[in-house]
Amino acid sequence: MSALLEVRDLTVRLRVGGSDREVITGTTLEIAEGEAMGLVGESGSGKSMTAKAIARLLPAGAGVEGSVHFAGTDVLALSGADLRRHRAKVAVVFQDPRAHINPVRRIEDFMTESLRTLEDVPRAQARTRAADALEEVGIDDPARRLRQFPHELSGGMLQRVMIATALLSRPLLLLADECTTALDVTTQAEVMAILDDLRRDRGLSMLFITHDLELAGAVCDRTSVMYAGQVVETSAADRLHADPLHPYSAALVQARPDVTSTAERLVAIPGRPVSAFEAPSGCRFAPRCPHALDSCRSTEQVLTGLDAGRVRCERAATLRGRLLDPTESPTESEETADA
Amino acid sequence: MPDADGPVLSVSGLRKVFGTQVAVDDMSFDLAPGRSLAIVGESGSGKTTVARMVVGLERPTAGTIVACGRDRSRPARNAGERTRRGREVQIVFQDPYSSLDPRQSGAAAVDEVLRVHHDHDAATRRRIVGELADLVGLDSRQMSALPRALSGGQRQRVAIARALATEPKVLILDESVAALDVSIQAQVLNVLADIRDERGISYVLISHDLAVVRQLTEDVLVMQRGVVVERGRTTDVLDEPQHPYTQRLRASVPGPGWKPTRTLRRPA
Numbered sequence: 001m002s003a004l005l006e007v008r009d010l011t012v013r014l015r016v017g018g019s020d021r022e023v024i025t026g027t028t029l030e031i032a033e034g035e036a037m038g039l040v041g042e043s044g045s046g047k048s049m050t051a052k053a054i055a056r057l058l059p060a061g062a063g064v065e066g067s068v069h070f071a072g073t074d075v076l077a078l079s080g081a082d083l084r085r086h087r088a089k090v091a092v093v094f095q096d097p098r099a100h101i102n103p104v105r106r107i108e109d110f111m112t113e114s115l116r117t118l119e120d121v122p123r124a125q126a127r128t129r130a131a132d133a134l135e136e137v138g139i140d141d142p143a144r145r146l147r148q149f150p151h152e153l154s155g156g157m158l159q160r161v162m163i164a165t166a167l168l169s170r171p172l173l174l175l176a177d178e179c180t181t182a183l184d185v186t187t188q189a190e191v192m193a194i195l196d197d198l199r200r201d202r203g204l205s206m207l208f209i210t211h212d213l214e215l216a217g218a219v220c221d222r223t224s225v226m227y228a229g230q231v232v233e234t235s236a237a238d239r240l241h242a243d244p245l246h247p248y249s250a251a252l253v254q255a256r257p258d259v260t261s262t263a264e265r266l267v268a269i270p271g272r273p274v275s276a277f278e279a280p281s282g283c284r285f286a287p288r289c290p291h292a293l294d295s296c297r298s299t300e301q302v303l304t305g306l307d308a309g310r311v312r313c314e315r316a317a318t319l320r321g322r323l324l325d326p327t328e329s330p331t332e333s334e335e336t337a338d339a
Numbered sequence: 340m341p342d343a344d345g346p347v348l349s350v351s352g353l354r355k356v357f358g359t360q361v362a363v364d365d366m367s368f369d370l371a372p373g374r375s376l377a378i379v380g381e382s383g384s385g386k387t388t389v390a391r392m393v394v395g396l397e398r399p400t401a402g403t404i405v406a407c408g409r410d411r412s413r414p415a416r417n418a419g420e421r422t423r424r425g426r427e428v429q430i431v432f433q434d435p436y437s438s439l440d441p442r443q444s445g446a447a448a449v450d451e452v453l454r455v456h457h458d459h460d461a462a463t464r465r466r467i468v469g470e471l472a473d474l475v476g477l478d479s480r481q482m483s484a485l486p487r488a489l490s491g492g493q494r495q496r497v498a499i500a501r502a503l504a505t506e507p508k509v510l511i512l513d514e515s516v517a518a519l520d521v522s523i524q525a526q527v528l529n530v531l532a533d534i535r536d537e538r539g540i541s542y543v544l545i546s547h548d549l550a551v552v553r554q555l556t557e558d559v560l561v562m563q564r565g566v567v568v569e570r571g572r573t574t575d576v577l578d579e580p581q582h583p584y585t586q587r588l589r590a591s592v593p594g595p596g597w598k599p600t601r602t603l604r605r606p607a
Contacts, residue, residue: 042520042521042522042523043491043520138601155382184381184382184547185381185547185549185588185591185592186381186587186588186591187381188591188599189590189591189593189599189600190599190601192593192599193598193599193600193601194601196598196599197601211520211521212593213521214592214593214594214595214597215593217593217595218593218594218597218598218599219593219599238595241595242595251522252521252522255521255522255524255525256521256524256525256550257525257528257550257551257553257554258550258553258554258594259549259550259553259577259589259592259594260553260577260578260594261553262553262554262574263554265529265532266525266528266529266554267525268522268525268526268529269522269525269526270526272490272492272493272520272522272523273520273522273523288522
């Protein structure tokens with residue numbers, strides 16, 4: 001498998017109130033053809049900004065360093081017609097469908113706009129393609145749906161319309177940004193199943209952005225975890241859950257209550273998640289990390305290969321396999337392992 | 340006051356109709372002191388309408404709500420009655436960004452509630468504000484900050500501290516941890532468990548998140564389109580759901596080995 005998308009050392013700064021604020025620092029990830037990559041993190045971790053940078057949807061004035069290559073082209077250098085073509089090949093589905101659809105236009109107008117303006121597809125043909133796309137995402141009576149307005153559709157139905165619309169331009173990569181978060185769980189399962197089918201049928205690659213580690217684990221091949229604007233771990237999705245490499249990944253796994261068993265007490269992570277611009281020097285997770293040593297706080301951590309994954313933690317090799325062990329109390333392990 | 344063993348909250352035959360829409364139909368449950376009950380369901384199931392009726396934000400079309408031995412299914416006749424109802428049952432809403440006064444610090448918000456509901460002098464109120472801050476895990480600097488200087492999790496702690504200031508017998512948690520980051524959600528869930536152990540308060544948790552429900556509650560009601568379709572011990576209902584709708588809810592929760600399934604038609 002060759003990499004369809006390659007993001008190298010991507011750093012993004014946004015202008016907020018006259019000063020530059022870093023939102024992503026040195027993000028590196030790649031997605032192969034047909035691969036689904038999960039991107040997990042808490043608020044402010046930079047996961048949505050990563051997607052926006054890939055789709056070239058960052059706000060005007062954003063400072064970008066590093067590189068983004070998609071199907072061999074340098075995404076950051078694109079402009080004009082090339083950029084429009086890029087955005088057709090990289091489709092984005094956002095969290096709140098109602099915020100991304102014109103409420104006074106019919107579903108058909110919304111779905112066929114880019115086909116008719118960018119590809120000059122005749123109206124009747126565009127309508128047929130839209131109807132077919134709706135059917136593909138499990139929407140009955142597409143002819144009627146195309147005549148309806150957004151307010152006549154439920155949230156789950158509307159999100160399926162967004163996915164169908166994204167597919168009309170025959171994208172190679174789908175950026176799904178918390179696209180099921182606002183949906184009910186049964187609808188979420190439905191939408192995830194549709195995405196899964198599409199991926200298999202069309203060989204579509206996917207960047208699946210979510211705060212839900214379990215969801216990412218269930219539908220993705222690999223998962224990257226972001227914290228304070230940096231990727232701190234990339235591992236096989238099932239491995240991340242069972243045997244994480246980074247203390248933050250392990251903390252996320254443990255903090256989440258489990259529907260199959262009741263914990264005496266949840267293992268909460270002290271403190272709160274920070275954004276890149278407010279992150280401390282050295283390891284950004286160190287202030288909240290039970291395994292942090294003095295050297296973690298003073299040394300910038302580097303994303304390094306370990307096992308089949310990558311991790312940004314100098315202690316990862318020492319801690320490997322022990323992060324989820326309940327008998328392993330962090331303070332004791334410090335003394336024994338690093339005395 | 341009710342006898343010690345009686346339910347602290349008792350709802351029977353509760354019904355709410357909006358226009359032609361039946362939001363809640365024939366709902367009944369009892370909540371014992373110190374117990375936690377979850378009401379789960381998806382959007383439109385009527386779970387939030389139940390919560391709003393219990394706190395008095397909606398008037399039931401039919402049925403009775405009895406809290407601490409006193410009926411509250413009709414509007415309060417006077418200010419004293421209204422205040423007492425507020426004292427007995429409190430609510431923490433989902434969105435900590437809209438439920439706090441942006442011009443009032445956490446300490447001031449809690450102090451205001453104490454002044455309305457209790458007859459304490461300033462020194463006592465200050466002490467109680469401090470105790471509540473400790474209970475929810477906020478320091479004095481955070482308590483004296485305006486909401487805009489606080490994170491979502493910190494705001495939600497302020498909202499919990501404010502709700503606890505009346506010393507309620509029942510605390511309604513309407514999706515109160517749903518908007519929080521995973522790491523913060525765990526902190527708040529632990530705080531809620533501590534508070535229950537310490538104060539013997541009863542919770543009604545309105546939630547769509549079955550893992551949170553399992554963590555915090557002993558009993559559960561499953562609602563679908565305004566009707567309770569299943570009820571029982573939380574562990575039993577989640578481990579062996581009986582009603583097809585509960586089974587579908589449970590099967591929709593991602594976990595190890597989970598594969599999403601399509602229920603809708605797929606073109607050939």
